[in-house]
Amino acid sequence: MQELENLIRKAQKGDLSAFDAIVQRFRDMAVGYAYSVLGDFHLAEDAAQEAFVQAYRDLKKLRKPQAFSSWFRRIVFKYCDRITRKKLHSTIPFETIVEPADSSRSPVEIIQKKEDQDAVLDGIKALPEHERVATALFYIDGYSMAEVGDFLEMPLGTVKSSLHSARKRLKERMVEMVEETLKSHAPGKDFNDRIRRVLEKVPVITFQLHQKKETSGIRRCPESMAFPSCLRSYLEYVGDDMGYKKITIHNKDWRLDTTYVYLMGTTGSAFRLSWKSGWYMGNPAIVLISDDSFAPYRRGMESVGYAYEMADKEEKRIKEEHFRKKIIESIQEKRHPVIANGVVGPPVDCLITGFDEEGDVLIGWSFFQGAREFSADLEFEPSGYFRKRNWFKDTQRLVIIGKKKGRPSKEKIYKDTLEWAIKIIRTPIVHGDCHSGLAAYEAWAEAILQDEEFADKKVKELMHRYHVHQDASGMVAEGRWYAYQFLQKVTEDVSCPKEEVSQAAQCFDEEHSLMWQLWSLVGGPGASAEKAKTFKDPEVRRKSADIILKAREQDQRAADCLKRALKMW
Numbered sequence: 422m423q424e425l426e427n428l429i430r431k432a433q434k435g436d437l438s439a440f441d442a443i444v445q446r447f448r449d450m451a452v453g454y455a456y457s458v459l460g461d462f463h464l465a466e467d468a469a470q471e472a473f474v475q476a477y478r479d480l481k482k483l484r485k486p487q488a489f490s491s492w493f494r495r496i497v498f499k500y501c502d503r504i505t506r507k508k509l510h511s512t513i514p515f516e517t518i519v520e521p522a523d524s525s526r527s528p529v530e531i532i533q534k535k536e537d538q539d540a541v542l543d544g545i546k547a548l549p550e551h552e553r554v555a556t557a558l559f560y561i562d563g564y565s566m567a568e569v570g571d572f573l574e575m576p577l578g579t580v581k582s583s584l585h586s587a588r589k590r591l592k593e594r595m596v597e598m599v600e601e602t603l604k605s606h607a608p609g610k611d612f613n614d615r616i617r618r619v620l621e622k623v624p625v626i627t628f629q630l631h632q633k634k635e636t637s638g639i640r641r642c643p644e645s646m647a648f649p650s651c652l653r654s655y656l657e658y659v660g661d662d663m664g665y666k667k668i669t670i671h672n673k674d675w676r677l678d679t680t681y682v683y684l685m686g687t688t689g690s691a692f693r694l695s696w697k698s699g700w701y702m703g704n705p706a707i708v709l710i711s712d713d714s715f716a717p718y719r720r721g722m723e724s725v726g727y728a729y730e731m732a733d734k735e736e737k738r739i740k741e742e743h744f745r746k747k748i749i750e751s752i753q754e755k756r757h758p759v760i761a762n763g764v765v766g767p768p769v770d771c772l773i774t775g776f777d778e779e780g781d782v783l784i785g786w787s788f789f790q791g792a793r794e795f796s797a798d799l800e801f802e803p804s805g806y807f808r809k810r811n812w813f814k815d816t817q818r819l820v821i822i823g824k825k826k827g828r829p830s831k832e833k834i835y836k837d838t839l840e841w842a843i844k845i846i847r848t849p850i851v852h853g854d855c856h857s858g859l860a861a862y863e864a865w866a867e868a869i870l871q872d873e874e875f876a877d878k879k880v881k882e883l884m885h886r887y888h889v890h891q892d893a894s895g896m897v898a899e900g901r902w903y904a905y906q907f908l909q910k911v912t913e914d915v916s917c918p919k920e921e922v923s924q925a926a927q928c929f930d931e932e933h934s935l936m937w938q939l940w941s942l943v944g945g946p947g948a949s950a951e952k953a954k955t956f957k958d959p960e961v962r963r964k965s966a967d968i969i970l971k972a973r974e975q976d977q978r979a980a981d982c983l984k985r986a987l988k989m990w
Contacts, residue, residue, distance in 0.1 A: 425443075426486040437804075452466055454557065462606045557603065620774045623658045639676040645895060648718065653684060690707065696861040697855045700874075704892055725828060765787035769789075781810060786806060798810070843983050867966075887956050
C-alpha cells in the first residue's frame with residue numbers, strides 16, 4: 422500500500438513514469454471490472470482506457486492516495502455506464518470474434534477450445550453480480566483477495582464468500598478454465614501506450630519562457646514569435662535541435678537557443694514589421710510577412726530539411742474530419758506533434774501534442790492558454806498542456822511534419838535568407854492593404870501622432886491602441902535582437918563578407934536598444950491601463966514617433982549593408 426501511495430503522490434506532481442506504473446498495476450483490474458459490468462471485453466478495454474485518461478486528469482483532486490482503488494473503480498463504472506447508455510448495437514462482442522488460426526492445433530481442437538471458453542464466459546455472466554465481479558477481478562491476473570476487496574470497497578470475508586459461492590455455481594471443469602480464459606482476455610503490455618494518446622514532455626512554448634524553470638541552471642531567452650518557437654520545440658522533442666549557447670546580459674546568464682535564432686532568420690520573422698491601418702490587432706500574424714502567406718512556413722521547414730504538408734481551411738475548404746485524421750495519424754502513428762494555427766486564442770501557431778475522445782479534444786501548448794479571455798473553455802493536463810473541445814472553428818491551418826530529407830548547404834540557406842530579409846524590409850505593401858518593412862515604420866509613426874485617435878477616448882479604447890503599438894515595438898525589439906544573433910551566426914558558420922554582415926547586425930542591435938528607449942517613455946515594456954493613459958499624452962507620442970523613425974533609419978542601413986554583402990559574396 423505504501424508503494425502505491427508513493428506512486429500516486431509522484432504522479433500527482435506530473436511524474437509520468439509513476440502514472441505508467443499505476444496503469445500497469447491496475448489495467449487488468451480495470452478491464453476485468455468493466456467486463457463484469459458490460460459483458461464484452463472489447464468495450465471493457467474502451468471503458469478502462471477512458472477511465473485511466475480521466476484518472477490522469479483528475480489525480481490531483483484525490484486527497485487521500487490510499488483511497489485510489491475505490492476512487493478509480495467509480496471512474497471505470499462511470500465510463501461503463503456511458504457505454505451502456507449509448508446502446509452500441511453494432512459492436513461485435515470481443516469473445517465472438519474468431520481467433521487467428523493456431524498451427525499447433527487441429528481445427529477440431531481450435532473449435533473445441535473456443536466453445537469451452539464461450540461456455541466459461543457464459544457461466545461467469547450468469548453469476549450474481551457480486552460473485553461475477555469478484556471472480557473477474559480475482560482470476561484475470563492473480564490479484565489477491567485483499568486487493569479485490571480494496572477495489573470494490575468490500576470486506577475480505579465477503580470477497581472470500583463470493584468466490585466460494587461462484588466456484589460452487591460453476592462446473593468443476595469450468596472452474597479450472599476460468600483463470601486461463603480470463604487471462605487470455607487481459608490487456609497486453611501495449612495497453613499503456615493506448616491509454617495516453619499524448620506525446621509527453623514536448624518542450625513548452627510560452628510568452629513566459631524566460632520566467633519558467635531554469636534549464637541546466639540557465640534562464641532561457643524570451644520567445645514570442647509563434648511558428649519559430651513551435652518548430653524549435655518540435656526539433657528539440659525529436660532530438661534534432663541545434664543546441665544552445667550561454668550568454669551573459671545584465672550580469673545574468675541566459676540560455677540562447679540556437680534553433681530559435683536560426684528559425685527567426687530563415688522564416689523572416691527577425692526582419693519583419695507589419696502595420697495595418699485601423700489599429701489592427703493582427704499585425705504580428707506571420708502570414709503578413711509576405712504576399713505569399715505560406716512563404717515563412719515553407720522557408721522554415723526547408724531550412725531544417727524536413728518534408729511537410731500544409732492544410733489550410735479557407736484555401737481548400739477543408740472539413741473537420743480531414744484535420745482530425747491528419748492530427749491522429751501524426752500523433753498516434755508517427756509520434757510527431759502537429760503545428761496548428763489558432764485552436765486557442767488569436768490565429769497564431771500552437772503545438773498539438775495529443776488528442777482524446779477520438780479527436781473531439783485536442784491537447785497541446787499555446788502561447789495564449791494562460792490568458793483569461795481565451796482559457797474559459799479550456800481544461801488542463803497535469804503536465805500543463807491545454808485541453809480544447811470544439812477546436813475546429815478556431816483552427817485555420819495545420820503543418821504536418823514528415824521525414825527528414827536533409828538540409829541545403831548553410832551558404833545557400835544564408836544567402837537566400839539575406840536576400841529575402843532585404844525584400845521584406847523594402848516591400849512597402851503586402852496583401853493589398855498592409856504596410857510592411859520601412860513603410861510600416863512610417864505608417865506606425867503617423868498613426869500614433871493622430872491626436873484625434875486618443876483624445877476623449879475611454880480606457881478600453883486607449884488600451885486597444887496601446888496594445889497595437891506594443892505589438893509593433895515587440896516585433897522590432899525581439900525580431901531585431903534575434904536578427905543580430907542570426908547574423909552573428911552567419912559570420913561564424915560560413916565564409917562571407919564579415920564586415921558588411923556585422924555592420925548590418927549592429928544596426929539591428931541598435932534598433933533593439935531604441936525599442937527599450939520607446940518603452941521607457943511609459944515606464945517599461947508590457948501593456949497596462951496606466952501605460953495606455955501615459956501614452957495618450959501628445960508629447961509622449963511625439964517622442965515615440967521620433968524613436969520609431971530612428972529605428973526605420975537603422976533598418977534601412979541594415980538592408981543596404983546586406984545588399985553590399987551579397988554583391989561581394
